[in-house]
């Protein structure tokens with residue numbers, strides 16, 4: 204048996220660009236571990252941890268959670284995953300976060316989902332989630348089998364507090380100001396791979412083909 208090759212990827216894109224949806228397909232196809240900053244935050248909010256209580260006030264206002272707090276918790280989680288290949292979703296979202304991450308892990312590739320803002324606004328107002336598992340639905344794109352209920356547990360679905368139209372506008376603004384520079388940071392390192400489009404089902408085959416070439420086989 205040869206040494207196990209590890210692969211580290213980041214998925215970026217504005218809120219609602221399909222990071223979660225594409226991440227699920229990547230994880231199912233390539234078997235990477237998935238770490239989503241948004242899911243980690245929502246779990247902490249649900250469990251009313253100290254970090255969750257701090258984070259909630261920012262998230263509900265469409266603001267980013269402070270760099271120090273989110274960086275600490277994400278790096279802690281990644282260290283637990285150090286012997287695995289992984290896909291990081293929703294982090295880094297600012298230059299200081301990217302710089303701190305780089306000190307510990309250097310990603311092999313950064314996938315950027317480039318979806319127009321007008322497309323996103325429509326999607327987010329029709330997003331529904333199962334709070335227990337984080338499963339995501341959309342009344343147009345992937346509706347649940349029974350309206351308003353999770354497919355696996357039958358429990359009620361909810362809309363995210365931060366998917367209100369006015370909060371979405373603030374999140375998109377934060378993305379332009381704080382997250383776009385992160386794309387430049389990775390472009391300068393030569394590891395940014397951009398996938399543009401308005402439909403996940405059309406973007407996905409390109410992401411899949413790209414990763415098939417990129418992911419080292421385990422010998």
Ligand SMILES: Nc1nc2c(ncn2[C@@H]2O[C@H](COP(=O)(O)OP(=O)(O)O)[C@@H](O)[C@H]2O)c(=O)[nH]1
Nearest residue numbers: 219220221222223224326330340341344402403
């Ligand atoms: N109409 C439509 N909705 C989509 C498409 N891809 C994803 N969605 C939905 O759009 C919402 C945002 O997608 P999600 O993967 O949660 O994006 P994220 O915020 O970047 O993680 C969810 O409700 C998805 O089910 C698409 O191609 N068309």
Ligand SMILES: Nc1ncnc2c1ncn2[C@@H]1O[C@H](COP(=O)(O)OP(=O)(O)O)[C@@H](O)[C@H]1O
Nearest residue numbers: 218219240241262266267268273293294295296
């Ligand atoms: N890396 C991060 N830095 C700061 N805040 C974050 C980060 N990741 C997530 N958040 C907070 O959690 C919210 C939800 O994140 P996420 O689930 O990734 O949603 P989306 O991709 O739809 O914006 C963000 O709007 C932000 O307030």
